[in-house]
Amino acid sequence: MSNPQFSPSNPGSNQHQENHFNRSRACLRQALSWYANSRRHQNHPPEVELQAAVRHDLEVLKSSLDKLDQGVIRIAAFGLVSRGKSSVVNALVGQKLLQTGPLHGVTQWPKSVRWTPGAMNKVQVELIDTPGLDEIQGEARAQMAKEVASQADLILFVVAGDITRTEYQALCELRQAQKPLLLVFNKIDLYPEQDREAIYRQLQQLGTGSLRDYSLQEMLSPEEIVMVAAEPSPLEVRVEWPDGKVTYEWENPPPQVDQLKQKILNILNREGRSLLALNALFQARSAEANIAEKTLKMRKTEAEELIWRFTKYKALAVALNPIGILDVLGGAIADLALIRSLSQLYGLPMTGYQAGNLWQKIVFSSGGLLLGELGSSMLLGLGKSASAVASTVEGSAGLTAYAGTAITQAGIAGYGSYAVGQAAQVYLEQGCSWGPLGPSTVIRDILHQVEPNTILYRLRQELEENLE
The missing domain is CATH 1.20.120 (Four Helix Bundle (Hemerythrin (Met), subunit A))
Structure with missing residues (x-):
């Protein structure tokens, strides 16, 4: 298979992305400069307790700005145990950097690897592998998923067949993070073509059974469901030797992830820097709201x-x-x-x-x-x-x-x-975030400029509701 490359760039889209990116960086620099300056209180210097209370939020502002300066897109892989999340990450990178195996729970905590795909030069990708969502219990699982999802710019949810009730519930919970999401149907090599297509059609119907989960269906168009075989099962190969001897060996077929690579590259090419900008802005907006709430309370x-x-x-x-x-x-x-x-x-x-x-x-x-x-x-x-x-x-x-x-x-x-x-x-x-360069103002302007038929466009209404 040929290596996936970027689709032709849209000059207008690139110009919008650069504008979004630069305004977001200016917004975060202004916010960090303002909130890190104790003189902003003028005749009311902040108490030690107040400085301690907002320290974490200042760190969030700084890390969001650092992420923009570095141009790092974070893509997090979620799923239940043994669905092949680590294999998907390895296949995308092209190296077996993360441990995989038949035992449940090889990945015990989130791990990340860097990926520099194709012709990308302005944006680096950090792929985050997470533990199986059914391995971590209760609040710990929910907290881990919430923290990683909040940091991610794009989410990969990996399944390996018909979706289970636990998977469906986990997918709905991740959906609440309001991040772009791709549903990755892994291990397709284990299914005959007819069964594979039947499962794919079932995945396309997610969220149509109830009004409550209709938003899930809105985000999972057929274009956001991708079939892969990240680590195909070994095949027995017949080997004929020059002396007439015949032996049989096991051979590992190459990963089948080019469709997923191309989908990711197309998203990043068309809206990657806007995704990066929006995620940083929402984190900054949340940090500013926390600072305001704590200050008003104290x-x-x-x-x-x-x-x-x-x-x-x-x-x-x-x-x-x-x-x-x-x-x-x-x-x-x-x-x-x-x-x-x-x-x-x-x-x-x-x-x-x-x-x-x-x-x-x-x-x-x-x-x-x-x-x-x-x-x-x-x-x-x-x-x-x-x-x-x-x-x-x-x-x-x-x-x-x-x-x-x-x-x-x-x-x-x-x-x-x-x-x-x-x-x-x-x-x-x-x-407090609605000034000319406030996070809410910049977020609203970006959402008004997103192109139709993009993941961001389908998320726009929900994201705008968060600003009200």
Whole structure:
């Protein structure tokens, strides 16, 4: 068989991939530079406990950036015991680097080998072999699979015949990682052609039996199911010698994995760097969310004090100000200052422009509550201004009216500021990755540019839902 090579490149696709890759690298560099700098907290230096709590997340950011800089695509092989995962990895590499054998459980922990296939020069491949999913019990198995799947850019799920219930459940669990997946039907040399085709048709029907697992069928189109014989069984060969003697020897046929190699190479050529970028971005997004959550939790008391302080100042300023229109303007400025102060307390990235957008989002998503506060503030402010004018003419009666209006308006303004502060905490925790170069923003832009008839295109809807 001929060696598989890349299919002709699509210049537009390559340009998109390079753009995705470069933006992702810039995004991670910015994130690492920001979160690793203790001065981001400005007048609120981080405590030792907070620094210790976010250390792992900073390491995730750094490792994600290192992975992008090295250009390493990770492909993980999963499956039950004795399905030939190690043999598939060996066959792809072209060397028997991983131990295989008839005994169950030859692979006891994840192992990785490097692969430089075909004409690839920009992307290196790391193939990860994992233990049988039915060997590791309970939580340990689930945790191992989750960790390896989260690091992988592409998943190979290896079966060796009709899929079992355990395999189906494991496949559905891996599917939740929302990574591109190829189903590898190994050991086809053990089946007559008719049986082999019948099993292949059965594999094509995965996920069609119930609505709950329909997403599995969406990801397993016929193009994502590949048949291989990674380590074919030895064949007995008749040998005739010059002297007429006849002997029989066992010969190992070459692996039949060219179809799988070609499929992998086509995916990497068409969307490999985009896959690499997206995986790094989702890891960075998760790390940033963890940093924000831990920071908000550890600085909850300080944040409450800050919100109450702004609430009192805003209420007092509104009560004492006799000019109605300045109440609304000054109140909005106070709310913006509160949002910026909270972001500085938490050490989360927030520009003045982003604070303004966040304030608008909070106001308009409050179900009319804060819009009502603005309207009431305007009306009461006008009434307060009229009362102030009247107090100069009517004396104590006008002054009493002014005081009553001012107290009412101050209470409404203070409540509005408190509501903004509480909502800002939620938005800061969930939206710290939505800046111009934030992971969520770059992920959304990449997903909007993926080409139809690709694995990423079929994953796009689910990945976009994760951003909401």
